[in-house]
Amino acid sequence: GDSVTQTEGPVTVSESESLIINCTYSATSIAYPNLFWYVRYPGEGLQLLLKVITAGQKGSSRGFEATYNKETTSFHLQKASVQESDSAVYYCALGQPGTGSNRLTFGKGTKFSLIP
Amino acid sequence: EAAVTQSPRNKVAVTGGKVTLSCNQTNNHNNMYWYRQDTGHGLRLIHYSYGAGSTEKGDIPDGYKASRPSQENFSLILELATPSQTSVYFCASGDAWWEETLYFGSGTRLTVL
Numbered sequence: 076g077d078s079v080t081q082t083e084g085p086v087t088v089s090e091s092e093s094l095i096i097n098c099t100y101s102a103t104s105i106a107y108p109n110l111f112w113y114v115r116y117p118g119e120g121l122q123l124l125l126k127v128i129t130a131g132q133k134g135s136s137r138g139f140e141a142t143y144n145k146e147t148t149s150f151h152l153q154k155a156s157v158q159e160s161d162s163a164v165y166y167c168a169l170g171q172p173g174t175g176s177n178r179l180t181f182g183k184g185t186k187f188s189l190i191p
Numbered sequence: 192e193a194a195v196t197q198s199p200r201n202k203v204a205v206t207g208g209k210v211t212l213s214c215n216q217t218n219n220h221n222n223m224y225w226y227r228q229d230t231g232h233g234l235r236l237i238h239y240s241y242g243a244g245s246t247e248k249g250d251i252p253d254g255y256k257a258s259r260p261s262q263e264n265f266s267l268i269l270e271l272a273t274p275s276q277t278s279v280y281f282c283a284s285g286d287a288w289w290e291e292t293l294y295f296g297s298g299t300r301l302t303v304l
Contacts, residue, residue, distance in 0.1 A: 079233065113293075120195070120281060120295035121234075166233065170291070178249070179293065181226075181233035 077102050081167045081182035087190045088157055096152040096185045098141075098167035109170035110143050110150045111179065116163045124152075124165070128172065162188040194218065197282050197296035204303050210269040212299050214282030222285045223265040224293065225249070225257060227278040234281060240265055272303045 081098045088094055102108045112124040112134075125134035130145035141152045150167060167182040194217045204210045216223065221242045226234040236249030238257035246257040254276060256268040269276055279300050283293040 113295075118297070120297045121283075121293075122295065123292050126292070168233075178224075178236060178239065179234075181235075183231060183233045184228075 077104055077108070077169055077171075077180040079167050079169050079180055079182035081165075082185045084164075084184070084186040086185055086187045088187075089190045090158060091156045094152075094154045094157045094161070094187065096165055096167075096187070098150045098152065098182060100148050100150065100167070100169045102148075102169055105171050107145070109172050110141070111168040111170060112139070112141055112150075112152050113166045113168060113181075114163045115166070115184075121166060157187075157189065159189055195282055195284050195294050195296040197280075197299050199299060200297065201300045202302070204269075204272045204301065206273060206303060208272050210272050210276075210301065210303075212267040212269075212280055212282075212301070214265045214267075214296060215263050216265075216282075216284040216294070217263065218284050218286075218294060219262060220284035220286050220294070221262075222291070223259065224283045224285070225255075225265070225267045226281045226283065227251070228281065228298075229278050237267065237280075274303045277301060277303045 078101045082096045109128045111126045113121040114124045115121045125136040127134040127143040133142040139154045164184045164186045166184045168179040196215045198213045224239040225237040228234045240259040258266045282296045285291040285293040
């Protein structure tokens with residue numbers, strides 16, 4: 076089946092430093108899955124951070140970026156300069172388009188916080 | 192703004208008891224989903240629905256039933272709760288578009304003693 080592997084947390088960096096959370100996927104059911112990053116802030120449900128549905132394209136939102144790399148089957152999340160409000164759990168996910176529902180396969184989540 | 196509301200926020204149940212988790216969405220989305228999340232696992236799909244009257248098994252349906260009586264409501268039912276079902280449960284809704292975005296509720300923390 077499909078699977079998603081992402082950086083094991085927790086991840087901590089200093090304010091204004093860069094952040095990268097790795098995500099690699101295995102899609103056995105479809106050649107070109109949709110790829111997503113969701114974020115869960117404390118006390119809230121998951122919300123979409125960004126998505127990319129075309130291989131080779133880059134998605135961006137709130138200063139975060141991720142590029143859909145079909146060759147390396149990766150979708151790493153990056154931000155150049157983090158701040159306190161970025162502290163959250165980040166989930167990489169893979170979706171199967173064209174099936175009538177976008178059943179998602181999630182990674183385990185990566186918890187990020189600033190170094191105090 | 193899309194809105195998905197789950198109730199209760201927290202629930203403590205006894206082994207063998209019946210538990211119903213409720214979810215309501217005001218987005219008029221066709222699709223709804225129930226996931227659970229446990230430490231060391233990503234979100235795992237339990238049941239989902241394409242619309243009122245429809246329920247489909249997800250990846251881990253054993254021990255759970257689902258009910259979709261209307262477009263807005265989707266329930267998850269544990270007929271005989273077990274401690275292994277202690278988890279955080281998330282409901283989500285989404286349009287059946289090619290690049291569907293899911294809108295999640297805040298979660299229900301269930302503890303089965």
